[in-house]
Amino acid sequence: MTTEQVAAPISPWQVAQQQFDLAADKLNLDPGLRRVLREPRRELTVHFPVKMDDGSVQVFTGYRVQHNLGRGPAKGGIRYHQDVTLDEVKALAMWMTWKCAVVDLPYGGGKGGVVVDPKKLSRRELEGLTRRYATEISIVIGPERDIPAPDVNTNAQTMAWIMDTYSMHVGYTVPGVVTGKPISLGGSQGRNEATARGAVYCIIEAVRHMGMELPRARVAIQGFGNAGSIAAQLIAAEGASVVAVSDSTGGIHRAEGLDVDRVRAWKREHGTVQGFPGSRDVSNAEVLETDCDILIPAALENQITASNVDRIRARMIAEAANGPTTPDADIRLHERGTFMIPDILCNAGGVTVSYFEWVQDLNRDFWDESEVNKKLKGIMVKAFQDTLAMSTKEEVNMRTAAYLLAVERVASATALRGLYP
Ligand code: NAD
Numbered sequence: 543m544t545t546e547q548v549a550a551p552i553s554p555w556q557v558a559q560q561q562f563d564l565a566a567d568k569l570n571l572d573p574g575l576r577r578v579l580r581e582p583r584r585e586l587t588v589h590f591p592v593k594m595d596d597g598s599v600q601v602f603t604g605y606r607v608q609h610n611l612g613r614g615p616a617k618g619g620i621r622y623h624q625d626v627t628l629d630e631v632k633a634l635a636m637w638m639t640w641k642c643a644v645v646d647l648p649y650g651g652g653k654g655g656v657v658v659d660p661k662k663l664s665r666r667e668l669e670g671l672t673r674r675y676a677t678e679i680s681i682v683i684g685p686e687r688d689i690p691a692p693d694v695n696t697n698a699q700t701m702a703w704i705m706d707t708y709s710m711h712v713g714y715t716v717p718g719v720v721t722g723k724p725i726s727l728g729g730s731q732g733r734n735e736a737t738a739r740g741a742v743y744c745i746i747e748a749v750r751h752m753g754m755e756l757p758r759a760r761v762a763i764q765g766f767g768n769a770g771s772i773a774a775q776l777i778a779a780e781g782a783s784v785v786a787v788s789d790s791t792g793g794i795h796r797a798e799g800l801d802v803d804r805v806r807a808w809k810r811e812h813g814t815v816q817g818f819p820g821s822r823d824v825s826n827a828e829v830l831e832t833d834c835d836i837l838i839p840a841a842l843e844n845q846i847t848a849s850n851v852d853r854i855r856a857r858m859i860a861e862a863a864n865g866p867t868t869p870d871a872d873i874r875l876h877e878r879g880t881f882m883i884p885d886i887l888c889n890a891g892g893v894t895v896s897y898f899e900w901v902q903d904l905n906r907d908f909w910d911e912s913e914v915n916k917k918l919k920g921i922m923v924k925a926f927q928d929t930l931a932m933s934t935k936e937e938v939n940m941r942t943a944a945y946l947l948a949v950e951r952v953a954s955a956t957a958l959r960g961l962y963p
Pocket of ligand 1: 766
């Protein structure tokens, strides 16, 4: 099929299964193991009431999916978005299994979501929704079972409400039930920046591998939330020039580079990056297609597809977001020699520091930020180099290499545990 033809929409879950199949084929995975790992272990759907400010009762739908529990408790974020579907949450849960395995954390993969546009709710309504959703999923979460964290449109406050709700149920404080909490409630130093920091550690390694120079690199970033805006700050601090950024309202471009701190302040004040003085407003598509060296998708899935891949000009793509590239676009990028740092490696810094947070909570022993960042760097650099070595050895792209490492680890744990009963 040519890229000009319109491809049928592919769901994130189909993408996740196709990516897994590629690795399973390459590993010659036992057919039984393949059947087990290809499906989530548990999928919980909940419909729950929330009392709104106008006195009405609204019913919301939420999910919690545990893809695999073979190497430890499930770990994965909770997303609030009007387009959340069970298929999306299943894909995100499976990606978490591989992500935790790539960086070799003792976790399985999970994910949660609520179908809601949180911008339309008051703070009180959001708290009510969060507490009732936490109550509904409390039958499957817990510090030894499944440990949620923030994702799109959820943050440290959301985690504080979930931690409090769970703690009220059991009658004592359980900080280890969620990560990404405020520092004063057992959160970890460095967690807020961890996803972006981990991505930048990978980019530094990749730039070195490609013989590029970061201080000369031009960077475009899609998404200006936790992952995107902090990645912009950190990469600018490395000397790179951030030439374009976008959020859900659109993008901005400045060929000479944007002052990232001022863009962050502008977005805080105006709720959008657009209109930033000295820059040109552009569309979201234009940000992806900007003439740049490094593209960082940091928003949602399915952004680089067969229909726009031939207009992507970056030499390197660092997937801070989960699932931004479809498999057919992936093949084109590889053919063209675009260097890909795949999501399960690139954004694993978030779950890595979440793991540090959980360890600190369980031990009641807290580390300073330099210790967190040092440990994070060690894990990210090793995972990047392991993936690169696998990609060279097996002559596969970086995504397949990361999958080979991850699926092999999970498959071997599953095989060693054997089939119950
Ligand atoms: P966030 O809610 O803080 O930010 C999301 C950003 O994306 C916002 O700026 C929003 O305006 C923007 N956005 C939404 N739709 C867009 C569109 N169509 N075009 C351009 N921008 C758009 O969320 P986040 O935590 O930064 O997560 C972003 C991505 O990173 C997600 O894919 C998430 O799964 C992934 N991720 C986040 C973490 C983490 O620790 N926060 C960890 C791993 C992966």
